[in-house]
Amino acid sequence: MSDQLRLMAVHAHPDDESSKGAATMAKYVAEGVDVLVATCTGGERGSILNPKLQGDPYLEEHIHEVRAKEMAEAREILGVRQEWLGFVDSGLPEGDPLPPLPEGCFGLVDPKEAAEPLVRLIRSFRPHVILTYDENGGYPHPDHIMTHKVSMVAFEAAGDAARYPGTGEPWQPLKLYYQQGFNRPRTQALHEAMLARGLESPYGEWLKRWEGSGMPERTLTTRVPCAEFFPVRDKALIAHATQIDPDGGWFRVPMEVQQEVWPTEDYELARSHVDTSLPESDLFAGIRQN
DSSP: OOSSOEEEEEESSTTHHHHSSHHHHHHHHHTTOEEEEEEEEOOTTOOOOOTTTTTOHHHHHTHHHHHHHHHHHHHHHHTOEEEEEEEOOOOOOOSSSOOOOOTTOGGGSOHHHHHHHHHHHHHHHOOSEEEEOOTTOSSOOHHHHHHHHHHHHHHHHTTOTTSSTTSOSOOOOSEEEEEOOSOHHHHHHHHHHHHHTTOOOTTHHHHHHHHHHOOOOOOOOEEEEOGGGHHHHHHHHHHOTTTOOTTSGGGOSOHHHHHHHOOEEEEEEEEESSOOOSSBSOTTTTTSOO
16 A cells, blocks of 8 residues: 555536535545545536526537536645546436436446446545435435445455456555535534524524424444635636535625534444544544554
């Protein structure tokens, strides 16, 4: 094992890396960790969510190219490397009943087949830690759920020489975490902090929906202190201009409130091949050489 630690974050679309775990990645980059983002799809079916850019015919016609350029800018801001896995965005189906997913999209690929390029990338990059989504995808987008499935297959297969022959020398990542940044304790704490300061909270409706959803609480095993990198996270997020309104809801909680009230990004340890003591404050706990 080389002295340099390596972290891989597997995401569904360009912009997911900036909204989920971006401050963590920037922190580890500053510490000398080699960080690689694996982006499953190009976001081709994503809508233009920034109202300031909606209706622009060039953006609508060239959304794939535009989102790739946005990803390149965000990558530079975060200081990470990034690779595309080459799958086609599934879009977010809406309606009752839900329409079928479009033919050939990521959400319809066999996870064992879709894992091959990720296994190849794992064997090439040789990460010690992988970040991905839980079985619910973080939210029920078909590409996020497929990202979870593919990540789990690849994590288990990458170290097995008998699986995916021809994709490089086997490499077994040591830990796998689920992104849990949008957890209820954090949301509740920020909501209460805003109200205590006499400010309008953007989280009231979120919390009401949470109460009625019946969703079980996730186990937050690992809280990474990274508040000083929250501004880097926001800068990377704003680079995805078609997706993020800089005056929108993402930025309604003042930076100083976020940094004081919840100065961490949070994760759930799902797989580990090393001994570690929970709770953790470091994704590389049990891996770092003393």
